[in-house]
Amino acid sequence: MTNNISTAEVFNIQNADELTWNVMPLMHEVKHALTNLISNNETAIIDLRSIPLAPGEEDKLLDILGIGEVQARLNSLGPSDIIETKYSGVWLITHYNDENNIISRFIEITTMPEILFSQKDDMHEACENLTEALEDNQQAHGASAEKTE
Amino acid sequence: MTDFSNGKDKSLAEVLRSQGISRRSFLKFCAATASMMAMSPAMIPKIAQALESARRPSVIWLSFQECTGCTESLTRAHTATIESLIFDSISLDYHHTLQAASGEAAEEAREEAMNENWGKYLLVVDGSIPTKDMGYSTIAGMSNLDMFLQTAAGAAAIISVGTCAAFGGIPHAHPNPTGAYSVYDIIKMYGNTDVDGVSSASIDNNSGGSVKDKPIITVPGCPPIPVVITGVLTHYLTFGTIPELDHLGRPKAFYGQSIHDRCYRRPFYDKGLFAETFDDEGAKKGWCLYKLGCKGPTTYNACATTKWNNGTSFPIESGHPCLGCSEPHFWDGGGFYKALSIPTIDIPTTAVYAAAGAAAAGVALGAMNKSKKSNAAKEHTKTTIDDLEKE
Numbered sequence: 001m002t003n004n005i006s007t008a009e010v011f012n013i014q015n016a017d018e019l020t021w022n023v024m025p026l027m028h029e030v031k032h033a034l035t036n037l038i039s040n041n042e043t044a045i046i047d048l049r050s051i052p053l054a055p056g057e058e059d060k061l062l063d064i065l066g067i068g069e070v071q072a073r074l075n076s077l078g079p080s081d082i083i084e085t086k087y088s089g090v091w092l093i094t095h096y097n098d099e100n101n102i103i104s105r106f107i108e109i110t111t112m113p114e115i116l117f118s119q120k121d122d123m124h125e126a127c128e129n130l131t132e133a134l135e136d137n138q139q140a141h142g143a144s145a146e147k148t149e
Numbered sequence: 150m151t152d153f154s155n156g157k158d159k160s161l162a163e164v165l166r167s168q169g170i171s172r173r174s175f176l177k178f179c180a181a182t183a184s185m186m187a188m189s190p191a192m193i194p195k196i197a198q199a200l201e202s203a204r205r206p207s208v209i210w211l212s213f214q215e216c217t218g219c220t221e222s223l224t225r226a227h228t229a230t231i232e233s234l235i236f237d238s239i240s241l242d243y244h245h246t247l248q249a250a251s252g253e254a255a256e257e258a259r260e261e262a263m264n265e266n267w268g269k270y271l272l273v274v275d276g277s278i279p280t281k282d283m284g285y286s287t288i289a290g291m292s293n294l295d296m297f298l299q300t301a302a303g304a305a306a307i308i309s310v311g312t313c314a315a316f317g318g319i320p321h322a323h324p325n326p327t328g329a330y331s332v333y334d335i336i337k338m339y340g341n342t343d344v345d346g347v348s349s350a351s352i353d354n355n356s357g358g359s360v361k362d363k364p365i366i367t368v369p370g371c372p373p374i375p376v377v378i379t380g381v382l383t384h385y386l387t388f389g390t391i392p393e394l395d396h397l398g399r400p401k402a403f404y405g406q407s408i409h410d411r412c413y414r415r416p417f418y419d420k421g422l423f424a425e426t427f428d429d430e431g432a433k434k435g436w437c438l439y440k441l442g443c444k445g446p447t448t449y450n451a452c453a454t455t456k457w458n459n460g461t462s463f464p465i466e467s468g469h470p471c472l473g474c475s476e477p478h479f480w481d482g483g484g485f486y487k488a489l490s491i492p493t494i495d496i497p498t499t500a501v502y503a504a505a506g507a508a509a510a511g512v513a514l515g516a517m518n519k520s521k522k523s524n525a526a527k528e529h530t531k532t533t534i535d536d537l538e539k540e
Contacts, residue, residue: 045193050187052415053413054435076171093180101459101460103181103184104184115180119172121166121172
């Protein structure tokens with residue numbers, strides 16, 4: 001992801017100018033959490049659905065946070081966008097349902113959101129599937145070698 | 150609803166896994182669930198841990214004197230993917246509107262679910278229960294009261310969904326022709342009554358608690374917010390316990406703060422900026438709707454943060470005062486467009502003191518509002534056209 005893609009394009013921002021009172025205190029909270037991550041290695045998550053925001057305020061917040069170097073898309077139970085904002089260590093995670101409605105949105109202050117890591121259970125299953133695929137492949141090769149002989 | 154007839158003993162994590170849902174998706178599910186249950190994101194790992202071993206509870210849903218608005222609300226919950234997973238993870242064994250079975254087969258499904266899960270199933274009720282004449286509302290020839298008491302006897306907990314079940318709602322409003330009462334009142338009045346020859350004493354032996362002692366969770370609202378209904382069900386599914394409740398039995402996670410305290414227009418109230426009519430400059434600028442009858446200060450609900458219609462907005466955001474639909478007796482609480490009380494004190498000054506830690510004035514104002522509401526309820530002020538056309 002490069003910096004030349006604007007937040008407005010990604011989030012379809014229509015009315016980012018309607019700044020009222022809630023955005024700046026929230027930005028200060030993010031700043032404090034980032035300081036805490038640097039000094040104490042403590043992560044933080046802010047659930048944007050639990051904060052009363054006026055129309056346009058969430059858009060303004062997204063506009064201020066901007067888009068950083070990383071943008072990932074998770075495709076399961078509907079898409080999820082995991083974006084590092086232009087402030088390193090500050091991530092914006094948006095979960096959608098199958099109909100592309102936002103079901104939850106978090107600001108995570110962390111070096112890497114947990115959801116991006118490969119998960120142990122999935123890796124175990126992947127290992128079994130890979131073994132199975134290799135065995136199938138080996139059998140198929142064996143069968144074709146016998147045919148040739 | 151997905152058939153899990155072979156997976157009744159599976160944990161939720163196993164059910165999801167068998168559907169090909171990855172661990173990463175499970176984490177997404179847990180994050181959305183925490184948000185839905187209005188829990189701190191710090192709880193996500195604990196939710197994941199609890200859901201790993203959560204078992205599918207049986208749910209029996211009874212609809213009495215109601216308009217089906219609560220079910221309409223529930224089925225339009227906007228986190229469709231997550232909700233469908235939750236509903237795949239409970240065993241909804243009886244629901245008039247949603248079940249395919251009808252007549253005797255439907256009633257048999259209820260009895261079977263009760264017998265199989267006696268003492269363990271969740272009973273969800275929407276609608277109030279008539280007591281004046283049992284013929285006012287019957288199902289399969291059984292009065293609402295009998296069906297409720299019979300089903301409540303074996304329930305682990307009762308969830309009263311909607312203002313009718315929670316506080317009586319419209320049927321209970323003056324003059325209450327059917328003698329309608331809320332679930333809580335019915336339990337209080339009839340908790341020791343024999344039902345179909347089953348006395349509360351024998352119920353005690355079977356379920357480990359009398360009907361009178363059943364935990365009741367009230368989820369009021371006309372209708373309640375969809376994700377609040379599913380949030381409460383999910384809390385039970387996740388932790389197997391009932392959430393922390395307020396003095397009216399409402400989950401504090403959703404009803405812990407007033408609409409007023411969480412309203413994005415609150416700063417206008419603190420600055421003393423009010424809309425005086427629906428089309429004045431104040432209304433256009435989005436100022437506080439207190440003087441237009443907003444019941445936000447005395448109403449406890451999650452509308453201001455959870456919002457409605459796929460999280461689009463809530464009534465105040467659309468320029469209309471809160472009606473206070475999640476509070477007891479809101480239909481008899483005076484005109485919807487009558488201000489709770491017109492502040493006679495200087496609001497900006499009050500706000501300064503409150504900010505400095507002296508919130509006494511705010512508390513006094515709240516008490517004044519509550520007293521006005523209770524007086525209005527006593528006098529039962531009817532809403533007229535004059536109320537709607539505020540001078």
